[in-house]
Every structure is written in C-alpha cells, then in structure tokens.
Amino acid sequence: MKKPFYKRKTLRVLGILAGCFFVLQLFRPELKKEAVTADFNGPENVKTILKKACYDCHSNETDLKWFDQFQPAYSIAVSDVKEGKAGLNFSEWGNMAAGEQKAKLFEILNQMTTGAMPLKSYQLLHRSAILSPDEIAVVKNYVAGMIKEHPADTALLNAADKQFKTWQGESKPAKLPETLTGIPFQPDYKNWQVVSTTDRTDNGTMRVIFGNPVAMKAIAEHRINPWPDGAIFAKVAWDKLQDADGNVKSGAFKQVEYMIKDSKKYKSTKGWGWARFKTMQLLPYGKNIGYATECVNCHRPVSNNDFVFTLPVKH
C-alpha cells in the first residue's frame, strides 16, 4: 500500500531535526552568577515594573523560564543577558552618579514608550514582560517628576562667564583630538547650516544640531531615510541659564557630538560613526571602542529613522 507522501518524508526530516536538537543541548555557555551589590533604589511600584520587564537581561537576577533552558533558546538568552548587563545593570544601579541615574531613567522611559524595549524577540515568549500603557504611565510619572527647571545658580553663571572669557583668548590646539574609533574632532561644524535645535528639560541643556553640506542637500531634496553617505551631524550642547522671568540663554559649552554616515565603513555600528568630545578640553568619550554600541543602543528607539532623533527644519 502506498503511504501518503508527507508521512514518509516528514518522519525522516523530524528524525534528523530531533537529532540536531539533542546534539545542540551539549553546548551550554556559562551564565555566571553574580551578586546584587547596589540594586535599583527607586519607588516600589516602579521597581516592580522594571523587575518584570527588564531584570531578566539587565540585572544579576536573571530568571530563566523552562523553555529558555533548551538550545538554541539558551544561547540567545545568555547572549542577551551578557549584552543587556553591559549596557545597564540594575543590580549595580547605585554605583552610578545621580546625574547618570537620571539620564538612564529618561533613556529607559524612551526605550519603553517607543517600544524598543523590552526586545520584541523576548516579548514573543515572555508575555509577562509586555508593558501595558498603565505601567509605562507609572514609569513616566516617576521620571517626569525629575524634571526640575529653576533659575541658574551662581556656580552655573560663573562657569559660563569664566569659559566665555577663556574662549575669547583661545589659541588653536596643535593636534585635533580623536575618538578611539579614529573619528577626529571637526572644528568646521560651526560654519555648517542648522538642522534643528532642542531644549532638553531632562538634563538642563540646550542644543543646536548642525549639518554638513551633504546633510543639508539631503534635507532640501527630502532624502533622509536613510541619510546618504557623507552626511554628518554635529550636535552642540550648552548649560541652560535661566533667569527669574524664565528667559533662558546658553551657558557653558558641554560637548559636541558627531554622527558620520558611511554605510560601508561603519557597517557594524548601523552605518554611522559616533563621536562625542566633552568640555573645552574636547575629551573623546569612551573607555574602549565598544562605546559606539552604547550610542547605537540609546538611538534604538529611532531605528526606523536611520537611528536619527532630529526632525530636520528647512531653513
């Protein structure tokens, strides 16, 4: 008697697959147990939400479910946890300075509201990690409470004043600094056109985003997703100096950041070269070349917009 076609073939294929599955189980990368040293110390209702949605990959309290124990899920989990903890580890939250914690909270909220985090691939099986609008609202409410805008104190005013005077008498540095990834500081940004400006109530800075001629041409022709190779942005940040009437002017220079589009050269960092030079010493940001991953991760909420936050204004 002739068997139906699918019965013969399916069985054999399933057999091979099952074999592969068992062999795969032999490979088990280690998920190192680490102690909780300085756990997140925010309000309990916020912590509960972070625990259920983030702690599996962003803390030393990873709770693998039974289906995470099988390969290849196990390898994916271990790699997610490793990467997750490198970017943010709630078990070491207390080791960050207050300013860093605040900046991180705004980033966390923005990752949540845009749906960038928790990862879609993780949500697929870990349904309990999916955040409801109400839960996001709880986090938002907590984070919004950290926005404090008040008139500038003397320290901010003096810093701005001192810096302005030094700048007036500046001498050009002999050699321009560069990042560990080899991106040099480009002083010409101040001669570029403006893409937009931002008022950051989350960290008390105001910013101007400049675009080089390639970027400005792309805006004029409305070809900005993706941006063409050769486009460069320079985002400059200053302290906000607010007076008693709520008028704000720019204070001390904080940093300039660059995004340089080259889809081949910077393929591993989403087609962009990332750079940040801090203070008047123009200190390049990053302890090792991995700093660029940090940049990419923070820009993930706008991954559908070629990783660019700025909404360009035609001038």
Place this chain on the structure above:
Amino acid sequence: MRIVPQYLVFTFLLLFVMGCKQVNNHAGELNDAAGLPQQLHFEQLGLKVITSMINKKAATMSTLYGNVTALNYAKAQKDSPVGDRVFALVTWKQQNDERWFGAKIPGQFQSIEMVTSKTNGHTLYKIYSGKGKWRNNALTENARIKYILAQTAAVMP
C-alpha cells in the same frame, strides 16, 4: 478550499509578530510646521549661528544668526570697523519632541527679525512674521534692537 492546519498556525504566528505595536514616530519626515518661509531663502544668506535662547513663559525658542562681522561682535563684545553687522533672530513656538520624552523642539514658525547695524551708525530693523512680507514695528523696534545687539556668542570650540 482546503484548510491546512500547519498553514493556519504559520499565518497566525505571522499576524501575531506583525501585530506587535509599531510606534509612529514620523520616520523620514521633516519638521514642516517649523520650516522657514521658502521665499526668504534664508539658508542662502550663509549666516552663522551666534547663540540660541528659550522663553519659557511664551513657550518659544529662538536661534540668533549673524554674518561674520556680527559673530565677531557677539564674541568680542566690541565693535570692529570691518563692515555692516547683520543679525537674524528666528523664533518658533515650542513643541514636545515625540521622539524623546524630556525634549522640546521647534514647533510652528513665528518670526524672523533682521537687524542691520551699519558702519555709518544707522541701525535698521525689520520683522517677517508669517504675513508674507517684511514690516517695521516702531513700537517695539528699539527694545528689540537693544536685545539682539546685547547677545553674546555661545561658546563653540
């Protein structure tokens, strides 16, 4: 039509994955409301950024531009006899940045104010505020000139 269970499962899985919320963050769009009136060809003036400011009460944000002479003046805080100083102050209403909670960005374009301070001592003022033409404003002119000329340059290393 015959319904194959396996296909049904796949279809549901696919729909499920696609159904994961996609946030509309206006990808690929320009900030149209904030765009400067095209007929002014502002970019072609080739002015440089001097500084920027925010008015919290009015919920506006502005960027002050100028030619090289104006920039040098705002930087050195003294006059040089090189040529006319041209300033342009562009103002927008603020709007919340939908891409970053905690940020505000330019919203509706409000006005451009131009101040030309000539070497012969004359200072001219005009404002373009969306009515389609440049106008003078005798009432506020002096105060605005004073305000614009008093701005110091933002530090840009």
